[in-house]
Amino acid sequence: MPSSGWIEAERRASFIRTAAALARDLGPGGVEASEICRLTGSEEPDFYELFDSAPDCLRQGIDDAHDRLLAPIRAADGRGEWLPETAWALAGFYAAIVADPLSAELALVHSYGVDRRRAVRAIDADVAELSRLIGHGRSAAAHLGSVLPPPITEQFYSHMVLGTAGENLRRGTLDRLAEEAATVAFLVGAAYLGTKETARILGERGQRP
Amino acid sequence: VTPRRASERGGEEEPSPPPPKVELPLALSKLPPGRHRLPREFILANQRTRLLTAALGVFGERGFAKASVTSLIKEAGTSRTTFYTFFPDKEACFLATYELALEWLEASARTGIAEADTWPLQVRAATEQVLGLLAGDPRLARLCAVEVLLAGPLVHQRHDESVELAAGALRLGRAERPEAEKLAEFFERALVDGAGGLVANAVIAGQASSLSDLAPDLTELLLTIYIGPEEARRVARAGA
Numbered sequence: 001m002p003s004s005g006w007i008e009a010e011r012r013a014s015f016i017r018t019a020a021a022l023a024r025d026l027g028p029g030g031v032e033a034s035e036i037c038r039l040t041g042s043e044e045p046d047f048y049e050l051f052d053s054a055p056d057c058l059r060q061g062i063d064d065a066h067d068r069l070l071a072p073i074r075a076a077d078g079r080g081e082w083l084p085e086t087a088w089a090l091a092g093f094y095a096a097i098v099a100d101p102l103s104a105e106l107a108l109v110h111s112y113g114v115d116r117r118r119a120v121r122a123i124d125a126d127v128a129e130l131s132r133l134i135g136h137g138r139s140a141a142a143h144l145g146s147v148l149p150p151p152i153t154e155q156f157y158s159h160m161v162l163g164t165a166g167e168n169l170r171r172g173t174l175d176r177l178a179e180e181a182a183t184v185a186f187l188v189g190a191a192y193l194g195t196k197e198t199a200r201i202l203g204e205r206g207q208r209p
Numbered sequence: 210v211t212p213r214r215a216s217e218r219g220g221e222e223e224p225s226p227p228p229p230k231v232e233l234p235l236a237l238s239k240l241p242p243g244r245h246r247l248p249r250e251f252i253l254a255n256q257r258t259r260l261l262t263a264a265l266g267v268f269g270e271r272g273f274a275k276a277s278v279t280s281l282i283k284e285a286g287t288s289r290t291t292f293y294t295f296f297p298d299k300e301a302c303f304l305a306t307y308e309l310a311l312e313w314l315e316a317s318a319r320t321g322i323a324e325a326d327t328w329p330l331q332v333r334a335a336t337e338q339v340l341g342l343l344a345g346d347p348r349l350a351r352l353c354a355v356e357v358l359l360a361g362p363l364v365h366q367r368h369d370e371s372v373e374l375a376a377g378a379l380r381l382g383r384a385e386r387p388e389a390e391k392l393a394e395f396f397e398r399a400l401v402d403g404a405g406g407l408v409a410n411a412v413i414a415g416q417a418s419s420l421s422d423l424a425p426d427l428t429e430l431l432l433t434i435y436i437g438p439e440e441a442r443r444v445a446r447a448g449a
Binding site: 029109112113116120123127146147149150151152153155156157158159160162163164166167170171176179180183184187190191194195 | 365403437439
């Protein structure tokens with residue numbers, strides 16, 4: 001018999017999934033607690049045990065999604081060879097989007113419409129995490145004697161990673177993400193190591209676009 | 210727990226400074242009340258232009274979500290009937306404003322491109338022109354870089370087309386380096402996404418008026434893949 005903790009976690013996930021689907025179809029402003037309850041077949045007191053309001057439900061969904069999407073980036077701790085590790089982490093990030101596009105869309109497309117300040121903080125945190133990983137390219141570039149790119153490079157490529165994800169979610173072209181992950185990894189590598197060295201490293205590991 | 214309406218969102222807008230008051234030419238001014246014997250075409254053009262001018266302010270200061278038809282007609286000094294003569298809804302008004310903004314940006318970029326004689330210099334000139342125009346009017350910057358992502362599907366589609374236009378201009382750089390022809394088609398869109406994200410980030414951080422400062426670094430990043438890091442840096446910073 002499932003534990004009460006498991007039931008509560010499943011119920012919470014179900015509310016958030018439904019809220020995310022409503023946000024996708026109606027925009028965040030169109031998400032109502034009563035509609036979430038109707039669609040999940042739940043009573044409103046059950047909903048309000050877990051969330052203060054429909055926006056609160058969306059906010060918790062956004063936090064969960066950012067946490068899940070960024071897990072592959074956080075897992076890349078810089079102990080491996082920089083470029084292959086970065087390419088794997090970016091592929092993992094895009095794979096996490098494909099695995100649960102509804103919550104990814106909530107976090108990367110609709111979050112500004114839910115809570116602007118919170119969305120800005122969450123995106124800033126994503127950019128910081130991505131920049132940490134991408135920024136290890138500076139040591140790799142210095143080791144090779146390559147020209148170091150300008151200071152905004154890490155932010156530029158972090159926004160490229162997030163922007164590419166957002167564009168594909170908006171257009172519903174998630175089938176392109178795997179190829180685009182490889183392209184973004186190539187661009188990131190080329191910014192620090194040059195195109196030839198990047199092509200060689202990624203080519204040896206079958207990670208070249 | 211008292212249920213709250215979903216429309217009661219937790220987010221608050223950043224306060225933005227009031228726009229400067231400017232004297233408008235007759236074509237943009239509110240027309241005098243009563244009979245004035247002006248041609249109907251003139252009146253319609255005047256009303257539409259006033260609505261679009263007002264829309265730039267309202268969308269660019271309050272954002273798409275908080276803007277309303279009421280606030281748009283109040284700012285423009287037109288009636289609700291006049292608004293619906295031109296636009297079926299708020300999104301259509303946003304789209305028309307965005308179209309106008311894109312015309313300014315594209316014309317500005319083309320002016321820069323026409324004055325540069327090589328592709329790398331054209332990229333630099335277009336980057337400087339576009340960032341300069343956005344820095345000159347933070348409302349325009351917010352509308353084009355942030356609010357465009359929050360409006361409806363028609364606006365997204367137009368935004369997509371503008372991204373593809375910029376990507377197409379970058380794609381010309383493949384002629385600079387033979388091996389660049391092998392790059393994935395998506396390459397340039399990714400570069401434009403990166404640039405768009407940087408600009409949006411600066412706008413959200415309240416630094417729209419400093420966007421021009423990004424031009425040298427951004428130019429270098431856009432050019433590196435095509436002409437190599439040393440040459441990209443030289444072109445981006447020449448004369449800086």
